[in-house]
Amino acid sequence: MNEPQETPDREDHGAAPEAGALGRMINALGVVFAIGILASAGILFLEVILRYGLNKPTVWAHETVIFLNACAFVFGGLYVAARDGHIRVVLIYDQLTGWMRRIFDIVISITNMIAAAFFAWAAWQSLVRAVWTPAGDVRLETSGSAWNPPTPGLLKVFLFVVLCVMAVQFAVLAINYWRKKGDS
Amino acid sequence: QEYTFKFQSSDPAGNANFLLQQGWAESVSEKTDGRIEIDLLPVETIVAHTETQDAIAAGIIDGHFTDTSYFAGKEPAFGLIANPVGAWSDPEQMFDFMENGGGNELMNEMLEPYGLHFIGATTPGLEAFLSKVPLEGVDDLKGLKMRAPEGMVQRVFAAAGAAPVNLPGSEVFTSLDKGVIDAADYTVFSTNHAQGMHDVAKHPVYPGFHSMPLVEVSINKATWDSLPEDLQTALEESVREFSRSQVAALAEADAAAVAEAEASGEVTVHDWPDEERARFRAIAKEEWAKAAEASEASQKVYDTLTTYLTENGLM
Amino acid sequence: MDLFGFLPDFQSMGIEMATLAMFIMLLGLLITGMPLAFVTLLVALLFALGWFGPMAVPLITSRIFSFVNSFVFVSVPMFVLMAAILDRSGIARDLFDAMRVVGGRLRGGVAIQTLLVAVVLAAMSGIIGGEVVLLGLLALPQMLRLGYDRRLAIGVCCAGGALGTMVPPSIVLIIYGLTASVSIGDLFTASFLPGLMLAGFYITYVLIRAYINPAIAPIPEANEISTGEKLRLLKGLILPIMVVIFVLGSIYGGIASVTEASAIGVIGVTLSTVIRREFTWSLMMGAARQTLATVGMIVWIGIGASALVGVFNLMGGIDFVSGLIIGVSENPTVIVLLMMAILFVLGMFLDWVGIALLTMPIFVPIIRDLGLDPVWFGVVFAMNMQVSFLSPPFGPAAFYLKSVAPPDISLGEIFRSLLPFIAMQILAVAILITFPGVTGR
Ligand code: NA
Ligand code: NA
Secondary structure, three states, X not given: OOOOXXXXXXXXXXXXXXXXXXXXXXXXXXXXXXXXXXXXXXXXXXXXXXXXXXXXOOOOHHHHHHHHHHHHHHHHHHHHHHOOOOOOOOOOHHHOOHHHHHHHHHHHXXXXXXXXXXXXXXXXXXXXHHHEOOOOOEOOOOXXXXXXXXXXXXXXXXXXXXXXXXXXXHHHHHHHHHHOXXXX | OOEEEEEEEOOOOOOHHHHHHHHHHHHHHHHOOOOEEEEEEOOOOOOOHHHHHHHHHOOOOXXXXXXXXHHXXXXXXXXXXXXXXXXXXXXXXXXXXXXXXXXXXXXXXXXXXXXXXXXXXXXXXXXXXXXXXXXXXXHHHOOOEEEOOOHHHHHHHHHOOOEEEOOOHHHHHHHHHHOOOOEEEOOOHHHHHHOOHHHHOOOOEOOOOOOOOOEEEEEEHHHHHHOOHHHHHHHHHHHHHHHHHHHHHHHHHHHHHHHHHHHHOOOOOEOOOXXXXXXXXXXXXXXXXXXXXXXXHHHHHHHHHHHHHHHOOOO | OHHHOOOOOHHHHHHHHHHXXXXXXXXXXXXXXXXXXXXXXXXXXXXXXXXXXXXXXXXXXXXXXXXXXXXXXXXXXXXXXXXXXHHHOOHHHHHHHHHHHHHOOOOXXXXXXXXXXXXXXXXXXXXOOHHHHHHHHHHHHHHHHOOOOHHHHHHHHHHHXXXXXXXXXXXXXXXXXXXXXXXXXXXXXXXXXXXXXXXXXXHHHHHHHHHHOHHHOOOOOOOOOOHHHHHHHHHHHHHHHHHHHHHHHHHHOOOOOHHHHXXXXXXXXXXXXXXXXXXXXXXXXXXXXXXXXXXXXXXXXXXXXXXXXXXXXXXXXXXXHXXXXXXXXXXXXXXXXXXHHHHHHHHHHOOHHHHHHHHHHHHHHHHHHOOOOHHXXXXXXXXXXXXXXXXXXXXXXXXXXXXXXXXXXXXXXXXXXXXXXXXXXXXXXXXXXXXXXXXXX
């Protein structure tokens, strides 16, 4: 029998070096959303106990869980970008060496930056409608349920912020790929 | 044609409501001699059902065919006017309120600041209530685990002693099937029946007692303002005629589905006596008063509604 | 608009050429090595700008918002979290050591048991994503450790993990039922046997491969493991089986909804680590961080596809696709085959949410008009979605697996490993069309 090997390496490699200080901050902030995911499991379990055990379903459990997960999903895209962990098809990319790869990295990062900036601009439009009433008063869009939390409004604000930071993160990546002279 | 409008419905493609709405789109073309063509799209083809209002205002789509209560999160008054639980016992009453009781004007007063113009109202009719357990009246609601997604309906059931559970439409079937919930606010009898809901919830209450949603047909305000008056009138007429034919068609489909369900011997259709319906309505009315406090517009909806109901001897 | 003068005027191309341009652009950008999620988002952005102008861009962010703000996807992080905890504790290793004992002298025994685990997982969940990741974290490294052929192990994890939408409960079938207004219960009943049939194909394939070439699926030598050792190893089954009983029991006992049950699974495996005295705060946080990174990848891939479908629909994609079908033939079989071809092609570029949103509204009325059984077609549709999960270049199951597989396993290797499984899925689609009776209809 083969000697049982240790389970594979699951070490957290953190942010990509090219992501800079911003990347390290994003990576550190991930803890908050990771805790949000753990909390969702607990909240759903609690809801089951309260409903099945005590016949007292909550009005807040599902909406809270949706919100925590939605934030984790949105932030997750940024988190993975900072860690350079998004899935790519590397058929050609892997054949590239030196300056060619560097150019690819720079162009891809700049393209992503432009796209993220466009999305941030578009997210701003929906943010305006979710934060201010037509009369100009501040009123965060709510879910419309009996509990009626302002989670849709908060999520739209959060999406805007994340897309802005994402654009900056791609800019940082582009700059650092630019600086990194032929050492790949 | 002079105008081509994209309208998104809040109903899926194979749903009876959607098929009827396609008939409306054709009628608009006929009425206007082809000057207006409506491209009617099923739910979520362009944006999610809760996002159509923003998409219309932004000019991405031109109009929508949707349950107004989806926008209660933007303005609580949309929730109150869309489903004043227990106010209507017949679609004709609601149509009269909209057309002659100030409802249409109220809708436009609320919608126009958001960049939309309200063309007219329709409804699938009184929704049936899905239940696994026999329900004969308000007392049976006590402790009933039931799915209720929207604000007003959820609050009224909570006030009646039920235990509302917040579940998305996609989980209703499995949750009823396995008994996670005992009952659900879903849609009209015939659609419930077609989707197999009565296979897992064999004690529907029909006619329903709880909900008759206001379905609005609205269009981008600037687009509306740019239309010549004869086309505006044609659109308004088309929606008015559609609302009556939809109610008639669905009532007929409901009757056929009820007959089929009863003939199967598997399903027991429950009909609440008038006293029980009145008791439920009384509970609901207390909730309207509370909902009126949510905003200025809500108060206005409440005042207009109660005035109409009082003047017409419905309250 | 002048600001975007650099973009070609897509509208003047017409929908046919624009669709072609869209596919070419997707492929072209994919192979540059641009992250997948951004490839679809970028193509959606370019077409929104080039066809409509900047006013259409909020459509994309609106779809991002709606995609993440839904309860349906909550089960994905729950499954991933479960997997990450199992993997970081010793539970996964012990489970597979025990499975090796159970597999005994049966060639391919561990792969077959992995497929059985996949069927059990499929009965717990309605969507894929979480399950592929779970098998990728749990079974893939263990099968590699036990000396299984890499490609066989990869294929078993991806294809097995994708079964979640074929075995009830299934969100694909639920959405189909809501769209087509047909009984969801009937759909579940009709898909049960075809789902098992597909799993059966996979198992048969593993057996055939393993008996033709024993080297790809090593078994313990006779007497290699003593009886006492076997008993000790078998204990590794107890906790995982308990968790499965909790989760399935809570669903089928009417205690929890499908999504809630996935959270019960998380609590179950957490308790298991406590019982094994492996529970630490750092284990939980490591697992949660990994979950964040994994769902960040998975969800953004879905977001991109959803955005692209929204833009394509706004361009008139629905009319275009239905135009492809209507008028081609009077023969129902030809039309169904054409639909399958369209699904197959779309499956190469989009994930199932996008495909479902695009094609169901078109196909369902046609199927009804042809007098075909919409329940049967729903099962065929779900089976075809199985292909889309695996087929390159856009194969979500392959991406999900890649997100957790050891780094030396490339996407290319994953796709090559999936080819025989895709062939079996196509065979299953063909059987459902030729012998509709398999669905019991
Ligand atoms: Na399933
Ligand atoms: Na695919």
